[in-house]
Amino acid sequence: MNAPAAFKPVPFRGLITVSIMLATIMQVLDTTIANVALPSMQGSLGAAQDTITWVLTSYIVAAAIATPITGWVADRIGIKRLFLISVAGFTLASMLCGLSQSLMQMVGFRILQGIFGAALVPLSQSVLLSINPKEKHGQAMAMWGAGIMVGPIIGPTLGGWLTDSFNWRWVFFINLPVGILAFAGIFAFMREGPIRDRRFDFFGFAFLSLGIGALQMLLDRGEQLDWFSSPEVLIEAALTAIGFWVFTIHMATSKLTFIDPHIFKDRNFVTGLVFIFIIGIILLATMALLPPMLQNLYGYPVITTGIILAPRGVGTMAAMLLVGRLMGKVDPRLLILVGLSATSWSLYDMTTWAPQMGSVPFMITGVVQGFGLGFVFVPLSTIAFATLPPHWRTDAASLFSLVRNLGSSIGVSLVATLLAQNTQVNHQVLAGHVTPFNPAIPADAAMGNLETLAQINNVITREAAFIAYIDDFKLMMFVTLTTIPLLLLLRYRPQKGPAQHVALD
16 A cells, blocks of 8 residues: 655644635524524425525525535645635525525525535535545544534524524524634635546536435425326326436446446445434434424423433533544544444434433433434545545535435435324324223213313324324434444554554545
């Protein structure tokens, strides 16, 4: 194996890190911060219940389509220039979102937000790996991971507070000072990276965009349209299959592809993609389930729900601080195993929740789960890139972010669908016990008293939903456990020298 090139110290490394992390957190927050503001937006923009969700869908689809070309654009115009354009465009689009007067304006500006914001996460990961020596990659990924994972957790809480204290427009206006600081820091302290002349693969990008866009629309619209009983969903499923199939064949056979197929020969990176897909499912799916569960079944208001979920972020931050120090001293596969075990235990504990209980179990489980996910994210983000050549880092980071986001979308859609279906099934099973011959049924209900029957139906509906939530937690626990054997595919060996470790292909 060739000796790695000597690392050259980068001036203002700390200030560069702060600047790019401000941009990253700003983008990640916007994936969830607008969710709780949708009801307020609906009335202000005059949107219908089934169209206001376009505010979320437009952003997700645009960001997903634009993410894969980050590496190509960075090579053509330079990482610093792309970073500045992305931060400026995202900040301006955020302001325009806050000033929107109609749903069409909002959707259009959210698309711009998604396009400009798509590059921020992969660029920040690539830059942090580039400006830090290999023995510092663990600490760099700890800081990056903290922003990536804590953002979606605090997003709904921050969005709820801004909406209640001011109005929904401040959900977008808050990006202005953050964006200005990030832009100024990147402009002043970051050096431009190398520029490579790469031809653009229009054919491959078109079909990959078709597959990603159709998949995101399918996941977003499927539950509303009863999935494959809808012609629209069938068309989207067909376009998804065609897009990914043609892109895969093209990438394997063509000489011109904007994603080099040789990148998939790195075992650590491919295994890392599988892991980050699962992490995307667990992180966002859990966060999609808990707020409505706490509000609808336990009666907590929005602000209290955010406070109960906040310890999850504390657990993640604690894990990031600890694992950043352990990287380079402990086998990262062992750290990932500890994280997966803690996450699995937290999901198991969630299956033991009772319909009537205090807020403490939610907080304890949240801390453990946040800690476990943090313990997985940092070593995984480090070992997945350890054996990749530097010129592939931006492309690889784009794929890493894309797969994580796809995992999140699929996970949220899956648990939401199962929740709705299982609630109906459980309701039918429980309602089957409501008969005149059941001694537990009040006498007036047995005689057909509508008020009593309505009360019984409300109790059954609540219990049916609670069981459905427990079933979702159980499914995610099994999904997490099944990923543990994949650790055997990761290759790792300490490099000779003080506190330096690399993963071997």
